[in-house]
Amino acid sequence: MSMRVTNEGTGVDAPFEGGVSLLSPLAGPPGLHRDAAFRSKRLTTSPGAPAMRFERKVRRALNQHFLEVLTSLSARLHSKNEQLYDHSQRVLSLALCLLRVLDLSEEEVLTIALAAFFHDIGKIGIDNVILEKPLPLTYAEYELMKKHPAYGARILCIHRPMNKVVPLVYHHHERWDGGGYPDGLEGESIPLGARIIAIADAFDAMTSNRDYQAQRTSIQACEELYRCAGTQFDARLVKLFCAGNSMTEGWTQVEQSYPAGH
Numbered sequence: 001m002s003m004r005v006t007n008e009g010t011g012v013d014a015p016f017e018g019g020v021s022l023l024s025p026l027a028g029p030p031g032l033h034r035d036a037a038f039r040s041k042r043l044t045t046s047p048g049a050p051a052m053r054f055e056r057k058v059r060r061a062l063n064q065h066f067l068e069v070l071t072s073l074s075a076r077l078h079s080k081n082e083q084l085y086d087h088s089q090r091v092l093s094l095a096l097c098l099l100r101v102l103d104l105s106e107e108e109v110l111t112i113a114l115a116a117f118f119h120d121i122g123k124i125g126i127d128n129v130i131l132e133k134p135l136p137l138t139y140a141e142y143e144l145m146k147k148h149p150a151y152g153a154r155i156l157c158i159h160r161p162m163n164k165v166v167p168l169v170y171h172h173h174e175r176w177d178g179g180g181y182p183d184g185l186e187g188e189s190i191p192l193g194a195r196i197i198a199i200a201d202a203f204d205a206m207t208s209n210r211d212y213q214a215q216r217t218s219i220q221a222c223e224e225l226y227r228c229a230g231t232q233f234d235a236r237l238v239k240l241f242c243a244g245n246s247m248t249e250g251w252t253q254v255e256q257s258y259p260a261g262h
């Protein structure tokens, strides 16, 4: 099932179509032209104009402004750590592989897609020395690293339209069997989006070339996801993720756009 998500009611003023470049700073200076347009637009209207017209103008401007927030956060992620940024793009694409085959509303798809991209935004609060250190981390470093979902939630929660994104970011390291963090939620009490991100995140970690582990093929990564289905991951989602062409096609696109072999 292919799906086109529009901006209606989401606060995002651009069509979102399963690609990976919406939040990419590579498209140019982050939001510069939009920002200029925002500043140059007058939000006032003539005294006799209907209030609704003014409200529409303000709301449209707010939407543009919200896109600025997204672009700005995306740029912060990119400048903090390029590998982390590429990982975020791949996790977004991999999450879309699942979102394409789930029967969700447009709002749900957009919310989960945003959370997939920003799942590790909290790592901008963690020193690159730790982020780039080959495993194993010390106990203290690992405890610090485990705070990134809470840091991410704190960064995003100040932006009201991200309200529904925040819990997905906060819970993306929970495990189906309750052994994850930060809250030890289990089963379906873990938000669906967070369960989706956990699978996409793990798949990318396994198929990326990281110092501390051998890079796996997509088939080997799926075998590992199956092995951990029902303990670490939602077994139904693992089956959907690894079955059919959706993952294969999505993965091909991911590999082309953001090669993991660095």
Ligand SMILES: [Fe+2]
Pocket: 119, 120, 148, 172, 173
């Ligand atoms: Fe994470």
